Ligand SMILES: NC(=O)C1=CN([C@@H]2O[C@H](COP(=O)(O)OP(=O)(O)OC[C@H]3O[C@@H](n4cnc5c(N)ncnc54)[C@H](OP(=O)(O)O)[C@@H]3O)[C@@H](O)[C@H]2O)C=CC1
């Protein structure tokens with residue numbers, strides 16, 4: 001059976017990557033609008049006739065697109081920030097907790113996680129669930145992303161003649177749009193302190209949470225923290241936890257290391273017997289951080305995950 005898919009925002013950074021991932025498949029048929037992609041009536045028709053639509057639009061346009069869908073059978077994946085803390089939408093991070101994959105499969109409305117939140121939630125949620133990090137703990141997130149994370153506008157800025165600076169810290173008002181999503185889906189009660197940065201390279205990211213183990217109530221060891229993550233992702237196809245031996249041998253970590261994949265690798269850096277760790281997630285902001293995750297969610301929603309092996 002062939003499913004029809006409409007990507008609203010097909011010519012954007014996220015939309016294009018999803019299109020590339022889907023075009024090669026013969027179990028899916030894409031509705032492409034080409035030059036009519038901004039024509040509201042053409043979009044309305046596509047939004048209501050596809051089996052599944054993937055919205056790769058700015059927040060306001062995504063909200064408008066959702067309001068245009070009248071056909072109750074259409075499944076929607078939204079890549080924007082608009083619905084990520086909306087309880088009526090399933091949060092599209094299948095590995096984040098037991099039952100989440102089933103919640104995605106059962107829903108017709110799935111919000112695709114943000115790139116930074118995917119890294120943070122991947123690192124912290126299992127530790128909150130295991131009681132290692134108390135829900136009220138003050139958590140700091142340091143991160144660096146390639147400039148494709150800012151979409152077409154930021155790509156043009158960094159690739160312009162003369163380019164932009166090599167490294168830019170931002171989010172300095174401490175009101176980044178990802179903070180509510182990060183806080184809610186980690187299970188934390190206190191707003192996370194988010195310190196993002198963008199580098200002069202196209203894609204790939206590191207998301208880091210430094211922790212003083214000796215300050216945590218149970219003073220956990222590096223091995224206990226690592227073991228909780230290993231247990232949480234046992235059997236996961238796309239989220240892996242680097243063995244401590246491998247991590248100990250590393251002197252650096254390349255944010256581009258998983259580019260082009262839908263994978264995320266979690267590291268626990270820290271000397272055994274020591275009192276501190278640096279939890280680091282490595283992912284492609286356009287892969288597991290956006291387009292890869294959207295395709296994974298699509299497969300789950302259409303019941304194609306087992307058949308394709310893609311989730
Ligand atoms: N880039 C990334 O790493 C990630 C992005 N996202 C999210 O995905 C969404 C898309 O981002 P991204 O691909 O980076 O953005 P881009 O700026 O690269 O692309 C946005 C797309 O939306 C289209 N668009 C804008 N306004 C409208 C409108 N009113 N009606 C119809 N189409 C419209 C544009 O059309 P046109 O081609 O005609 O200009 C363009 O194709 C955003 O919500 C973003 O936050 C999520 C995770 C990661």
Ligand SMILES: CC(=O)N[C@@H](CCC(=O)OP(=O)(O)O)C(=O)O
Pocket residue numbers: 079080081113114115116145146147148149150154177196197198
């Ligand atoms: C480098 C850069 O600018 N990154 C984007 C986030 C990219 C992303 O995750 O998109 P969503 O906001 O839709 O989740 C930012 O900080 O706003």
